Amino acid sequence: MVKSLSYFLIFLLAMTLLYCNDIEVVNDEYSQELPAHFPSINFPEGNELTAARIALGKHLFYDKNLSSDRSLSCASCHLPEYAFSDTVSLSKGVHGRIGERNAPSLTNVAYNKAFFRDGGSPTLELQSMGPIEDSNEMNLNILDAVKRMEENDWYIQMSNKAYGRTPDTYVLTRALGAFQRTIISGNAKYDQYKKGEIAFTKEEKEGMKLFFGDKTSCSSCHSGYNFTNYQYENIGLYEHYTDSGRMRITLKEEDRNKFVVPSLRNIAVTAPYMHDGSIQTLRDVILFFNSGGYDYDNKNNSVRPLNLTEQEINALEAFLKTLTDDGFLENKTLTLKEESKFPIIK
Ligand code: HEC
Numbered sequence: 001m002v003k004s005l006s007y008f009l010i011f012l013l014a015m016t017l018l019y020c021n022d023i024e025v026v027n028d029e030y031s032q033e034l035p036a037h038f039p040s041i042n043f044p045e046g047n048e049l050t051a052a053r054i055a056l057g058k059h060l061f062y063d064k065n066l067s068s069d070r071s072l073s074c075a076s077c078h079l080p081e082y083a084f085s086d087t088v089s090l091s092k093g094v095h096g097r098i099g100e101r102n103a104p105s106l107t108n109v110a111y112n113k114a115f116f117r118d119g120g121s122p123t124l125e126l127q128s129m130g131p132i133e134d135s136n137e138m139n140l141n142i143l144d145a146v147k148r149m150e151e152n153d154w155y156i157q158m159s160n161k162a163y164g165r166t167p168d169t170y171v172l173t174r175a176l177g178a179f180q181r182t183i184i185s186g187n188a189k190y191d192q193y194k195k196g197e198i199a200f201t202k203e204e205k206e207g208m209k210l211f212f213g214d215k216t217s218c219s220s221c222h223s224g225y226n227f228t229n230y231q232y233e234n235i236g237l238y239e240h241y242t243d244s245g246r247m248r249i250t251l252k253e254e255d256r257n258k259f260v261v262p263s264l265r266n267i268a269v270t271a272p273y274m275h276d277g278s279i280q281t282l283r284d285v286i287l288f289f290n291s292g293g294y295d296y297d298n299k300n301n302s303v304r305p306l307n308l309t310e311q312e313i314n315a316l317e318a319f320l321k322t323l324t325d326d327g328f329l330e331n332k333t334l335t336l337k338e339e340s341k342f343p344i345i346k
């Protein structure tokens, strides 16, 4: 018994060595430059950033082969020029099927505590199985997605370089996670103002004071470097909700109709707004908060009639526009040109 076990262990060791000899994981150091005022990112074990992982993930993110009829990529609903959000209230999946929620911006998604507007996915790696398999989105079995990767020599080569294995769900979901953790924005006009590099207009300053002051309480929820406290809150958007939000996950009454507080970075370019994309303009969002929303058991008391003047509403809007990071929106390393598809990897 003991002998056969030890034979088995030797066999296992030999197989591991054989397997390892075949492959070369490229642990090319990749130093991610984060804004100085951002905390470091917690990478899941085995998915620290390397250039190979990011390149693989980027190609997958822009690859329409990840949808059943090869019509949609992740970027079809998360458009880089709109801070990786969509321009419509509800995105169209394959065959024009409509989902239930608005596609959020992926700005700084590396810092999320959970994923989806109800926090339904605990990790970014798991998250990507959602849209690929969702019949209203890409509608492709994850194993079929892997098969399509296996049809492409570049993907096979890159999977080996990035993770030391041929394409599988591990590689597919990890690589997408790696790329998305490079979608970082922290150099908006607001950040430049804080660093003393640029001046604010009188109106922007007034808006900033309002945003961070007790008169509006905006920053009680939209706080910190990413303008969110990552909590789930009800803001009284409706009298009767059709989407129970966080409660879908926790099944707790106290979480009914609560949604995650979204980051406000690049907010001026991510319209339409709210979990269902029901508010079309930034000004209308401010007017909503000014109204105080519908009364609701679970509603957070900070959302209440604010009685803002026309001038104050304009000032808040001007301030929110300072959260746009033009360098990020134009960052070519986050996009993929047709001609650069599947480059030769040495
Ligand atoms: C058909 C449109 C569509 C496609 C295609 C799509 N998404 Fe999304 N994405 C959405 C919607 C809608 C949500 C919000 C869903 C929810 O909250 O329940 C979302 C949410 C997300 C989130 C969560 C963000 C957060 O802040 O919680 C991530 C990450 C994400 N998508 C990444 C991807 C990746 C990676 C792909 C490709 C594999 C992809 N998406 C494809 C529409 C899409």
Ligand code: HEC
Residues within 6 Å of the ligand: 117, 216, 217, 218, 219, 220, 221, 222, 232, 233, 234, 235, 237, 259, 260, 261, 262, 263, 264, 267, 270, 272, 273, 274, 275, 276, 282, 285, 286, 289, 290, 300, 302, 303, 316
């Ligand atoms: C009680 C916490 C809370 C307070 C206070 C609050 N918000 Fe929000 N905010 C949220 C939540 C939660 C959402 C998302 C609601 C949804 O998805 O239906 C949201 C959504 C938004 C959106 C739309 C974001 C998007 O991507 O769709 C903007 C803009 C916004 N808030 C700005 C403000 C401003 C300006 C103030 C102050 C006048 C404010 N918020 C006060 C919690 C809060």
